[in-house]
Amino acid sequence: QVQLVQSGAEVKKPGASVKVSCKASGYTFTSYYMHWVRQAPGQGLEWMGIINPSGGSTSYAQKFQGRVTMTRDTSTSTVYMELSSLRSEDTAVYYCARVMGIQQDGAFDIWGQGTMVTVSS
Amino acid sequence: EIVLTQSPGTLSLSPGERATLSCRASQSVSSSYLAWYQQKPGQAPRLLIYGASSRATGIPDRFSGSGSGTDFTLTISRLEPEDFAVYYCQQYGSSLMYTFGQGTKLEIK
Numbered sequence: 001q002v003q004l005v006q007s008g009a010e011v012k013k014p015g016a017s018v019k020v021s022c023k024a025s026g027y028t029f030t031s032y033y034m035h036w037v038r039q040a041p042g043q044g045l046e047w048m049g050i051i052n053p054s055g056g057s058t059s060y061a062q063k064f065q066g067r068v069t070m071t072r073d074t075s076t077s078t079v080y081m082e083l084s085s086l087r088s089e090d091t092a093v094y095y096c097a098r099v100m101g102i103q104q105d106g107a108f109d110i111w112g113q114g115t116m117v118t119v120s121s
Numbered sequence: 122e123i124v125l126t127q128s129p130g131t132l133s134l135s136p137g138e139r140a141t142l143s144c145r146a147s148q149s150v151s152s153s154y155l156a157w158y159q160q161k162p163g164q165a166p167r168l169l170i171y172g173a174s175s176r177a178t179g180i181p182d183r184f185s186g187s188g189s190g191t192d193f194t195l196t197i198s199r200l201e202p203e204d205f206a207v208y209y210c211q212q213y214g215s216s217l218m219y220t221f222g223q224g225t226k227l228e229i230k
Binding site: 035037044045046047050059061095097100104105106107108109111112113114 | 158
C-alpha cells in the first residue's frame with residue numbers, strides 16, 4: 001500500500017541541525033511532489049516547502065529560507081528535510097506529505113506518521 | 122500571501138447533529154484549490170475534501186464541501202462519534218504558497 005514512513009524522534013540542542021527522513025513505498029516515487037509541514041505542540045499546521053523528487057527542485061516558505069534544505073535519494077525513494085540553527089521555537093512534529101496527482105499543485109493525500117523534534121538545552 | 126480564517130474556533134455539538142465549518146480567504150482562491158483535513162490527537166492530518174467539493178478516497182458521504190472565491194464551507198450532515206476532531210482548511214497552488222487555516226475544534230457537547 002502507499003505509505004510514507006518517517007525517521008524517529010530527535011532531541012537537539014539550540015544551534016544544532018536536524019535531518020528528518022521520509023521513505024516512500026507503494027507508488028512511483030519520482031512521479032509525485034512532496035511537501036514538509038510542521039506542527040508545534042498544541043498549534044496548527046505550518047507549510048515549510050516542496051520538493052520535486054524527479055529533478056530535485058525545491059521551493060521553501062519564506063520563513064525558512066536559508067535554514068531549511070530538502071533533498072531526495074531516488075535510489076531509496078526517500079526525501080529528507082534538514083533544518084539548521086535550531087531554536088526552541090522549532091520544537092514540533094514534522095510531517096512529510098505527498099501531493100495528490102502528478103501535477104505540482106494539489107492537496108496532500110498521503111502523510112507520514114510525523115517526527116517529533118525537540119530543541120532543548 | 123493568502124490568509125485563511127476559520128470559524129468558529131470551537132464548535133460544540135452532539136452526535137447526530139449537523140456541523141457547518143467556515144473558511145474565509147483574504148483573497149480569491151484560484152480554481153477552487155481549497156482542501157479540508159481532519160486531525161485527531163496524536164495522528165497525522167487526513168485529507169477529506171479537495172478542489173473545494175470533491176471527497177477524497179474512502180471519505181463518507183456525510184462530509185461535503187462547498188464554496189468558491191473567498192468563502193468555503195465544510196458540512197458534516199450527521200455527526201458520528203469519530204468525527205469529533207480538529208479540522209483545517211488549506212489553499213494550494215497560489216504562487217507556491219500552501220497556507221492552512223488555524224483550525225476548528227469540533228467537540229462533543
